[in-house]
Amino acid sequence: MGEGELRDIATRLHSASIRLLRTLRREDKQTDLSAPRLSALSVIVFAGPLSLGELAETEQVRPPTMSRIVDALVDGGLVTREIRPDDRRSVRIAATEAGVTLMEAGRDRRVRVLAGRLQSLADSEIRALGRGLELLERVTR
Amino acid sequence: MGEGELRDIATRLHSASIRLLRTLRREDKQTDLSAPRLSALSVIVFAGPLSLGELAETEQVRPPTMSRIVDALVDGGLVTREIRPDDRRSVRIAATEAGVTLMEAGRDRRVRVLAGRLQSLADSEIRALGRGLELLERVTR
DNA sequence: ACGAAATAATTAGCATTGCTAAGGAACGGT
């Protein structure tokens, strides 16, 4: 496989992903959560419970920034923050039922829109996309 | 094709894209531009020249927000802003050479990292990924 | 056991980014 072909695939995959998420992000306006809060909540629901440091690292922001975002999520009843008994410096952040529901509703809106787009593909094309997706999943995890 | 399979593909494609861009975004720290500025610059380079309203719409922010981001890019010499002669209410935003260079360097860093990941795939897998990508491109544009 | 160093989170203070409301300038139709 030539060096250039790999770069070509990488470039196109990069911009297709940007376009895809840009499109789906429009659905988030129906949630009345800001983008940073929604993104943090989504990590807490999927990867949580976790510490503040882990959450900040995942979201690629500094701990003080995340600390205030968590404040807001706790205020909104979407998340709980507890001191860990085994290490009282650390904090355990977990989603509440309301948090899970809100986040899943948001993700479902996005997924529904995407699934709608995919309907224009033929069955064989869906299968081909599925095979490509398995490879993408292998590469991104 | 079953309803559920489409949803499954959509869900997985959604999260794979998020994971992918989250990973690649780490490379942006080497640029000393903030995320909103880098993203706006990238639109100006790729889709420009364009008006402020078009840019705000693309970036899904309000015009006042984008107006200030453009201020900063103009200050940094990455972008020019000119009144359109044919419609003097409107503004034509274009990248300077320095803007193009900066943005391409950033994108190349991201693409290089992604291409590196793809190297773990066999040639036949790269081709399968390429076929899936063509379908994704059709769906996202 | 004890003090020093390290670690986790928060608080304080600032720049940037997001918004809405309001204003100025230019265009378009009548």
Add this chain to the structure above:
DNA sequence: ACCGTTCCTTAGCAATGCTAATTATTTCGT
């Protein structure tokens, strides 16, 4: 010439990003 609309900017506020400093706790070395 005027009125309404459109495009952008300015003003002012809340949220988000940062670094520096503080507090609380744990860990390490002696």
